Amino acid sequence: MRRNSFIAGIILALLLSAALVAVASAAPTQITDAPANQGRPDVQGDIIVWKDFRSGNWDIYGYDLSAPVLNGFVVSASVTYENVPATNGTHAFWQNLIGGTNDLFMRELPGGLIKTVASGPGHQGLPATDGNLVVYVSDALGNNDIFMADITDPDNIVTTPVCTNAARQWQPRISGSAVIWEDSRGGDVDIWMREMPGGSEQPVATGSGNQKVADIDGRNIVWQSDSGGQHSVWMKNLDDNVPVLLASGMPLANSPSPRISQDLIVWQSGTDIHGRDLTSGQDLVIASGSQIQAYPAVDREIVVWEEVGANGYDIWMDRIADVTPPEIGSIEPAEGAEGVCLSPVISAGYADNRSGVDAGSVTLSLDGQDVTGAASVSGSSVSYDATAIGPGPHTVSLSASDQAGNTATRDWSFTAAGPVLRLFLTSSYWPSMQAFDDRILSVDYSIANDSAHAEALGASIVGAPSTSGVVMTSTPPVPVGTIGVLSASGVTIEYSVPSGVQGFRSSIYLETQDSCGTMLYLPGPLP
16 A cells, blocks of 8 residues: 555654564454465455466456455456556556566456556566556566556556666556666665656665665655575665664565555565564564465555465465554644634644544534534544634544544644724814815724734724714725734714704724634624
């Protein structure tokens, strides 16, 4: 699986500081018991694929975890040599030896048409995939190069060269736009990388001996290093660029391992399958015994491998327990924020290290009231448009569980504030003899904002009902403009005052907005 991993700094801190203890995984499940050999499995989402010799030649089979049937279903069967399957969870990909050269094929599962991804001249093979992108090895230009195919339109597949250096390239892997591969341009084998489409080629794992069979998920890469007849397993985050040793002193493995998915790394150690849970810091013994276990692949909590049995190699799987709750972050408003507007968007993001957040488990409360039903909830975030919450302190409580039932909660608080306005009459006057004759009185008002946090945006006078037959002659709305924090703005209102009136009372109605666009009416809506 190729999804972005959780924060790299957390990963490295756990790897460097945790006291690691080998822990056995749960009971494995046998996927096949068919005659002859099954091997080279891959997994993503609910789909497992492998190559299968039960018919007397190598075919491609699949297995659906959501509707499991022992020995699976046929993906592609022919008299040719079909090999090295891969899956993105919706399609299977494989190389097929036809007429002396390998071509690359795919099929949408379960019953789509078989389509050509890449064909000659030369060989096309060793596919790896993430979403609608497939990377593979091609010798069409005379040596082993890395290419990428975009299958978004399966009837118009676009291929792009990734690396065509004159040296040998091998074993490509992809996560998002990042492609890594084995490269021999330095003499020994190293791991190189390119961000597609416009990035430059660069080495990402070098050193004495060979660096090979790498894998990538998000910004984390893992690889196997051989030296002195033994191999070790390493990882690093591409942003920190600090190699971290995971395991060493093991016999050289023939299978392409290690593999990584989110916080779970698996590899072949001798004839066993081992792993590392980066979040808990645990070392895992996934499959062991007198028989041979090889070619591990991993997606989230699912690990698959081939294991020798009475009928040859069979495909096995295990679910590695997710023991850590989701991470909740990216909260809005921020913890302890002051001056938050009166109709804020309350939101949070969350992510799980492996099994994923169960959107149905998410609950959001504001000031002790459950608002989940009015919120927008997904497997990665929650958002609630609060309305007219009123000034003062408010509390938010969020709970989210992953698919394994591990629950995370987070409580935080903020303080909301709107503009606090006061009205002062500063002067009243006849601005001219003509105004006196026409009985048009001018009154100057000052509107002060006593809030230290919230501006009054776009304020205007919308009405001024008065006593004694006095009528506001200024055409509403009379703009006041934005009144900043701890500041004041002035406005002049003209009134028609009947002859003989010596005094009157006027009620000023003002409309304004806070920074959220919340309409505020002072002292209330105009009657």
